[in-house]
Amino acid sequence: MFEKLMAAQKQAEEIKKRLDTVSVFGEVEGGAIRITATANKAITAVEIEEEFYKQADKEELEELLLTAINKALAQAEQVSSHEMQAATQSMMGGLGGMFGQ
Known part of the structure; x- marks a missing residue:
């Protein structure tokens, strides 16, 4: 059981490195x-x-920067969730034997 948990932790670390x-x-x-x-x-x-920078006013630029940042972070969350979900499914298959499945 411990070996499977260590393998799951190692896989999570590998996913984090890949997401970088x-x-x-x-x-x-x-x-x-x-x-x-x-x-x-x-x-x-x-x-x-x-x-664009030359023509934009400060408030417009700040608002658009926030929007662009939030779009990038939402996309990052989507990719990260997808990777973690796939890994979880893979791990659950491997951990099934621990619970008699």
Whole structure:
């Protein structure tokens, strides 16, 4: 039983490492603002087109940045949930023997 739990923990750590290598994006205004994050919800880049930046006012820029960040984080959550769900199903198959299934 302990070995199966250790294997499950190792698999979770591997998934976390893999999610660090998956990039997700949030864009607004047709890509004028683009946020890049990992599937572990770490923001890795913020890009704002220079022309858009010159024309936008502070409040508009702040609001659009929040929207783009939230889009990127929502996409990261979706990817992370999908990976964890797949791993959980795989682990439950392996742990079934512990419960007499």
